[in-house]
Amino acid sequence: MLILVSLANGSKHGYAMIEDIAAVSGIRLGPGTLYGAIARLEANRFIEPLPSDDRRRPYRLTGAGAEALQERIASMQVIADVGRRRLAQA
Amino acid sequence: MKYLLWLYPRAWRARYGDELAELLATQRCSLILILDLVRGALDAHLRPQVPVAGANGLNSGNTIEREIPMRQGLLTPCAVGRELRVRDYVIGWGIILGGTVLLSVLWLGMRKVYGHSPAVEAFSLVPAPAAILLSLPFTFYKASSAGTKALIVGGGLAFLIVLSMLVGGLSSGL
Secondary structure: OOOOHHHHHOOEHHHHHHHHHHHHHHOOOOOOHHHHHHHHHOOOOOOOOOOOOOOOOOEEEEEHHHHHHHHHHHHHHHHHHHHHHHHHHO | OOHHHOOHHHHHHHHHHHHHHHOOOOOOOOHHHHHHHHHHHHHHOOOOOOEEEOOOHHHHHEEOOOHHHHHOOOOOOHHHHHOOOOOHHHHHHHHHHHHHHHHHHHHHHHHHHHHHHHHHHHHHHHHHHHHHHHHHHHHHOOOOOOOHHHHHHHHHHHHHHHHHHHHHHHHHOO
């Protein structure tokens, strides 16, 4: 999810994703964790690599990835709304 | 730290090794980073994504086949269970029973040579589970990659030995 959010505003390579995710969420992903997630997201066609001349390959969100992110955000939104309502009633 | 990349499966390294090495060059070495890479390598072995044999993984956006965890991952026993033949069961049980007997004989031999020390007594924990572990590559993990088999057996045996040493150490302290 964090990676999908990070790629939502444009392509990024690994290092840029780590920095962006840390800035947005406060969570600093380790390189092993990041590339494990990248491999899975790529396998699921949620992200795709872009051609690159150097070893730092950028990735971008695919249409399926954007859709999956939308669904995830919507379901989190529902949970957040319920939480807010219940807190207001308490 | 690049040497830690060798812990990853070859196919995974071929696809992501250069990128990860480039990223590692920007990181400061730390225990957390090492643990993160070891965990990542374990994950790559247990939940493999198989790269398509393309030039550099950029062929027509179809870079990687879908994840195949049921066949090669932790859930392999569930996937392969119905594919086990009688021969596999015979081999498996042969290794379990034969291995238990052999390792028990080894334990008795150690007792004879080294006496009833706590460490030797703790080794009595090892034979049966070790024999079960040794049988797994021929039964439930027979469809797994050589790396996964080595990881399951090697990791399991290492755990058993460390456990028996701990038990030996604890009981000698009592």
